[in-house]
Every structure is written in structure tokens, then in C-alpha cells.
Amino acid sequence: MAGAAPVLEDGSVLSRLDRGLLRLERGFALIAGLAVLSLMFLAVRSVGGRLLLNAPLSGYVDWIMQLMPLIAILAVSFAQRDGTHIRMDLLVAHLGGRALWLFELISVLLILFLMVFLLWGSWAHFLRSFDLAAPLWSRDSTIDIGLPIWPAKLLVPVAIFVLCLRLCIQAWGYGRALVLGLANPVAVPLVQDAAAQAAAEAETLGEKG
Amino acid sequence: TEWNVSVWGKRRAFTEHIEKLAELVSEKTGGEFTMNISYGGLSKNTENLDGISIGAFEMAQFCAGYHPDKNRAITVLELPFLGVRDLEEEVAVSNAVYAHPAVEREMAQWNARMLMTSPMPQYNLVGTGEPRDELAEFDGMRVRATGGLGEAFRAVGGVPTSVTASEAYQAMESGVVDTVSFAQHAHLSFGTINRATWWTANLNPGTVNCPVVVNIDAYDALSDAHRQALDESVPEAVAFYLENYGKLLQRWDEVLAEKNVQKVTIPDEELAKFREVGGQPIHDEWIAEMSAQGMPAQELYDLVQQTLEQHRASN
């Protein structure tokens, strides 16, 4: 499912930017993973508390709803970096050279166009829930224990902003490949044929099992 | 003019005034002003105010308890044990509070204007197992109740538990909660009545307040004739709602009998004890907290009480 593809690296500015951003993205992914793990502990605490102590975790649903944006959105740029977001590559897999880079460039620019608007919209969504004059700066709260929602809403524009940076790097990478007619450009996920892609994916599962 | 109206769930007693309003407005304007009512297609229920604020749709319904911080002023109507006896009284106090400048100001932040209320009866409990008709039996009871109601049950040793309305049935079935507090129509539509062995007929702990609002710009942009048609139709629509809900409440006793659910009446002295710990202290706390935030809380609270008195005096 995860169609990750290799990203080449060298000593160029572009590649250094790529790796710099990757460090941030990997950090975000780890936070997201830890948030998944905490879902598990929350449930154990909730069920255990209910069955053993008659003290269910107060606001269990509220806490989960606060965690979900962390899990579901924060790593969006990490997945864009190596092309994990799925697509139909029936057509692109048959392209090569400049035609391919042109295609990829247009696609990345379209995503960037989309993301600029979503950045605006999600920021506005955050602002509507945020009020410097209110207690806890909150103008929107969860149903059960009244947690302020703005921190969770703020995560979305943050994640999208990082994705915009990533898209700029990729646009640069593809643009450079297009202009210079490169065969193996850095800082962008390379198109593999489906089989090679699957092999790479199976590789990530390691040898255990 | 065509307005988009955002509500949620399915068509039910709780949305009948909106359906009626659409019908009346279209009739009065000869089909010139229509409303397209969408059940969940335009927004998530907790974000209807956001949608109004954006201008994505012109009219919407929401409940104060879903997001108290979005609508602090009207949470006064969700305080436990306010003493509201029936739907007519609920309409009266809602209308009075909605007309208060503090509420208008707060709604204006969302570019919203109050149109009408969706009065709901008291959120009595359905429960599994042995009926609980004494206060002492509420100790350790896991109850699905939100906001001020949850606080009231906590005050007598209950354990308010978070489950969404759509999960309430599952939660009851699985013992996550022992009891669920809902209005009658919700006990029916979420199926909690099917798991219940008893229902509290007179606990009357409080209810949830769910206004219908319109986008201010859209309202102002209406032609005079259309605006008049809309305004005039509101009382009729609410009257229709009350009549329709009244029928549902009449049927309620039959439903209880049919499902073999015991009707529990709690003795007056027990109720008085509950009100003592779950009522006034929580009211005082609300007033103190909201006043600290610059809200005319005492004024709003007194307004509710006065309106109740006036309403009873005039009947």
C-alpha cells in the first residue's frame, strides 16, 4: 500500500535542504507514532479503571479526539517526501526523461496550489477556535470535559505548512531535472515500476516474523 | 432565493420545526424563497456555527453543550434543575435568553442571529438492572451525561462517562454505562430504550439547548417580503414542533409499556436532596465562573427565573 520510493542524496544545497526538512518530518512521524501508542495506553487505563476501580477515565473520548489530528495529519509531509501517498502510476510509469519530470512538476505544483488554500482555510479554522481574551484562549471546547480545541486545530496548518516547504523542494527538484535533463535527480521520489516498488516495501518489513 | 440549511442525523421530531419552516416560507413566497435542508451533508454537527460564520450555508441548528466555549452565554439554559417543567416553558426561557444583548453579541461573533429554539424535554435517565430511585443508589452509577447534567450527577457520587450519542446504545449494551440521559425522542432514535429496564419519570435534571440560527448577512440580504415571511413563520413552526413532540410524548407511555420498561418515580424528599447538592451549588459556581469572564451571568440567570415566573403567572 505504501508506495515509498528511493530519494537520492548528494552534497548540493537542494539535497541538504531536503535532508534538513527530513529530520523535522521524521520527528513529526515519531510523535505521531507515539500518539498511536498512547491511544493504546488510554484504552487500557479506561477499561482497567472502569472494571477494576469503577473510575473510568474522565473525558476518554475527548482525549482521543485531541490525539487524532496528531496521528492523522502531522506526518503528511513525511509521507510526501518519498512518495508514500498512493496514486495510479499506470501512465507515469511509462514516461521517461523530460516528459516524466514535466508531469511530476505539474502534479507537485497543483498540490502546492491546493495546499496554499488549505493552509489559509485551516488557519482560519484554528483562529475561529482561538481567542486571546478568553480563559485558556479557548473559543471552542470538547463536549465532555471542555478541553480547548485550538491546539489540535493548530496542528493542521502547521503540518500543511511543512508540506508546502516539502512541495517547494520537490518542485525545485523536478524543475531542475526538467531544465537540465537529468536522469537521476536528487531530493525527489523516483518513479519505480510497480514490482521494484513492492520489493522496496517488503524490504521494510525486515527479516523477522 | 435558495437557502442551504445544515442539520444532522436523520429527520426526527427534533428537526420538524425546520422542515415546517421551509414549507411555510416557500408557501408564503409562492416558491420564491426555498430552503434546502441537508442532514449532515454540509457540515459536522459541532461545526455548524463555523459554517454560519464562514457563510457556507445560511441557516443551521446546533446544541450549546457540544461546545460550551463557543456559546458561553446560552449555557445558562443547560444548568441542572432550572425548574423548567414543560416544552412551553422551555420555549419561553429560551426566547428570553436569546433576546439578551450578551447572547446577541456572542452570536454576532459567529455572524449568527438566533431564529428559534428546538425545545427539548428534561433529560431523564434510562437504565439497566435494578431501578435506582434513591439518591444513595446514584453513588458509583456510570451515567452518560454531558455538561451541567454530568456535574449534577457527579455531585451525588455518579460517574459521568464520555460516550457519543451514537455510541450510547453500544455503551449501555456493553456495560460501559449503567444509565443514559437523553430526551425521549433520542432514547427512541438512538435505541437506548431497547436496552432499558427502567426510566425516571420525574427526575427532571435539566436539558440541552439547541437553537436554530441564520447567517446575519444572508438575513439582511433578504427582500422585505421574504424576511417578513421568514419571521412570521417562526411562531407557526415552533407551534407545529410542540404539537408534534406532544404526540411523541403521549406515545411515550405506550412505548414504555410495550418495551416493558418500569416507570420509576423518585420520592419528593429524595429529589429535594438532589437539587440541594446538584442544583444551587452548580448554579452558583456557573455564575461565579462566567462573571469572572466578563459575562453578565447573574443577569442571565435572573432572566431565566423571572421568565419562568411570568410565564406561569400569565397561564
Next chain:
Amino acid sequence: MEPIEIGLWVSGGMLVLVVLGMRVAFAAALAGLVGLFIIFWSKRGFDPEQLGWAITVAAKTAGQVPHSKVASHELSLIPTFILIGYLAYYAGLTRALFEAAKRWIAWLPGGLAVSTIFATAGFAAVSGASVATAAVFARIGIPEMLKIGYNKQFAAGVVAAGGTLASLIPPSAILVIYAIIVEQDVGKLLLAGFVPGAFSAVIYALLIVGIAVVFKSVGPPVSGFTWRERFASLPAAMPILLVVVIIIFFVYNPFGEKAWGTPTEGGALGAFIIFLMALGRGMRWAELKSALIETAKLTVMIFTIIWGVLIYVRFLGFAQLPDAFADWITSLHFSPWAILVCILLAYAVLGMFMDAIGMLLLTLPVVYPAVMALNGGEFVSAEDSAFGMNGTMCAIWFGILVVKMAEFCLITPPIGLNCFVVAGVREDLSVQDVFKGVTPFFIADAVTIGLLVAFPAIVLWLPSLAS
């Protein structure tokens, strides 16, 4: 332009973007954003002065969706299910299962292949993702089958097909997604997946036994395990059973009055047990970290599709397309059964080219209301309905059918993700080999789907017990 026309044009545009290779999530979101803009602008008569207003409202409406749709209690099942799969792998559960299946049932004709099918079915009970299941068993099952002389292509086909079981047998990310889109009880749907999943496995097994009896090219049975050896293989495979039991008891307690909790809690507790096992088997921080990052990556990929497509679905809501499609379907003068079969065939064709989750998210908002309307509406009773079941049951039944179709599309050419994965793991196998090997299983799947359509009781028996 009428909203419905806008809806059709924008949907067409989205399909073009998808075919041209734009990431599905973003193509859908872009279509949604542009569609919302056109809808809002059309409301103001395409007045140039209102252009800015329309753009603002479209951006703000679309910008709500990522947070709004993702902050959901029910959806939290998906990351949990994905984590369980990765942890089960580190806990060594996969090999233990295969070993047990081999010792108990490999004496059948085509025994090792049958064992592989049942081991994948067992693993499916902890794994929520089909592709991961296929990848794991390509490593474990295929070498053993080749060792005793199985046809290479056939062995690969067995694993590719067996892997699909993971999305029918709970936990299943896809079933959760279906439940959310159509707003049905997640627990009941997960429960409904058990029997059809097991049923699919049995049909696969029967097919293998049949092939093994007719063609001697399929490998010989493997016998000679003593009862002592058989029982010795069980303890290591037991934890799977424990997880299955927990999930069942958290959804529906077959023996007592009350279940133990909600499906969300059951899923998370299952993950916790596997987590403890993985720790016991020597998983350390480095491995946990890579499991967490992998989980995060797969999760964000799925959720990006979810919110991306839901921006498009929000636009559909404003365009009133689902209602229009439902009206159109119910106005057709064909029997409801014929229309249902056509819908399933359309899924088979679409499934050849699309991935499962994207396909469901894109089509269900339009197709589901149509199918429900076809049956007679949400509140129809079994007697008055077209398919002989009430609204809730119809939602469950159709869900299982659709998920089975989505599974089918994982093994059909040209885009059959499971086959790609199997070929990717085994260097000696080409994708064509796997597609050849998996062909017999099309028949099994067609039979399964036919039986599920003809005998809805297979699907509905268990969930109807729970209500």
C-alpha cells in the same frame, strides 16, 4: 449551471487527474476545493465582484475538513489496527501460526497451500491490512511450498489470495472506513466480517484441495506430525486466539448478558497484549521506533486519503449529487437485484485500476444512498424491502459485499497490489507469474461473492444475534 451539473463536471475532472497520476488524496481534495468554489460563485450568479467571496468561502469550508473529519473517536481504530499488525510481526506470531497450521492440516491434498490459507486467515485476525499480510506470508509460506515441489506460480497465487482475507476478518481498517462513511455501527460491521472471512478461507481451501486432487503438479500432502508435535505448536499461536476472543467479547459477548466494552477499547487492548508479547520476545526501542514510524506513515497515508476525499464529498453535499443519483437509480425500470449486480460488476472493473480505500471513499457517498433507496430506504422493514432485509441489515450486507469486492481488486490485473507485493518479495517471481498463479482464485472469489449475494444470511447471521 445547476449544482448537479457542476458536480458531474468536477467529478469527471477529478478522475482525469487521478488517471494522470496525481496522488489520489490530493486530486480529490483539489476537485473538492475547485468544486466548492464554483458552487459558491454560481450562487452569486458568477458575479465578478463576488469572486473573492467565493474563493474565501471555498477555502475556509475545505480547510475545516482535515481537522473536523479526523478528530473522530471511531477512526482511532485504524491506527490501532495498523499498529497491531506491525507489533504482531515483531512478536513472531506469524511464523508460529504457519507452523501450527502446517502441523495440523498439511495432511490434506494440497496441504501446505491449505495451511497457508488458514494461517493467513489467522493472521488476519490481528492484522488490519491485506498488503502487509501478503508480504509477510510471501516470506514464510512460499519457500516451504517450493521446497516440496509446488508449482512456483501457484504458490505465489495462494499467498496473494490468502492475504486478502485480512480486510474481511476483523480487525479491518477498510471495514471501519466503510462504517464511518455510511454511519453504521462499527462493532456490528466488524462482527459481520467474521463469517464471510472464514467462509472465503474455506472456499479457497476447497478450491486448492480440488486442484490438488485433479492436477498432480500441486505439491504432495505433508504428513507424519505426531499429536505431541501438533499440540506443542499451539502455545506460540495462542495469543492470536486471545486477541480474537477479546475483540469478540468487546463487540458482542456470545455467552453472557453484557459485552465488555466498545470496539475501540477492544482493538486497543488487543494491541496492548501483542505489545507486551513483542516486548517479551525481545523487541527493543530501535524496533519499536521503526514500528511506530512505519505505523505513522501508513496511517497518515490512509488518513490523507480520508480527509482529501471528504473535501470532495463535502462538495458533493453542496452539489446534492448523492440525492440525485439515488433518485435516478430508484427510477430505473430494472429489478433491484439486477441493479445490485451491475453495481458490483462496476466495482470489479473500477477495482482493476484503483486501490481499495480510495475506491470506497470515492464511490460510497453516491452509491450507498442509492443502494439503500433501492432496498426501500433506511427505515424499511424486512417484509417491505427489495432485498428482504431491513435498512440496518442492508447496510451491513452491502458493506461486506463491497469490502469483498475491494479485496478482489487486490488480486486482479493490471493493478493488483497484493500480487505486486508477492512478486516484490520473491526475486524469482515476476508480477505476471503471480497474476497467473492467482487466476484460479478469481473463481473462488466469484463463487464467494455469488453466495454472499444469494444467501445474505451468511453475512447477517452473526450481527443479527447481537441485536
